[in-house]
Amino acid sequence: MEYVYAALLLFKAGKEINESSVQAVLTAAGIAVNESRVKALVASLDGVDIEEAISKAAAAPVAVAAAAPAGGAAPAAAAAEEAPAEDKKAEEESGMAGLGALFG
Numbered sequence: 001m002e003y004v005y006a007a008l009l010l011f012k013a014g015k016e017i018n019e020s021s022v023q024a025v026l027t028a029a030g031i032a033v034n035e036s037r038v039k040a041l042v043a044s045l046d047g048v049d050i051e052e053a054i055s056k057a058a059a060a061p062v063a064v065a066a067a068a069p070a071g072g073a074a075p076a077a078a079a080a081e082e083a084p085a086e087d088k089k090a091e092e093e094s095g096m097a098g099l100g101a102l103f104g
Contacts (some may be wrong), residue, residue, distance in 0.1 A: 002031050003041045011050050018042060 006025040010017045019038050026033045 002026065002029070003037055007041060007045060008050075017045055 003022065003026070006022045006029075007017050009025055010021055015021055019035075019042050022038050022041060023033050023035075026038075
């Protein structure tokens with residue numbers, strides 16, 4: 001993740017994203033640099049419009065949040081939290097019964 005952060009920092013600063021600049025950022029942050037990962041990152045970013053990728057990534061969570069129903073969300077969330085706890089308990093019990101069958 002720190003390699004991507006280094007590339008984003010360089011992009012935000014208006015600097016060219018190349019192997020030496022990514023290595024310089026990582027070294028300045030005190031991170032041991034893996035040259036093959038740096039090469040892979042720079043190669044994967046070749047031809048990518050980073051500004052467009054950031055805008056698409058920023059819009060995705062908003063779209064998901066907007067799709068959630070506004071009214072009655074709290075009671076539904078409370079019911080959803082209770083159901084998995086009961087399901088886990090039932091799964092544990094059935095799992096223990098299955099293990100008991102293995103040993104007679």
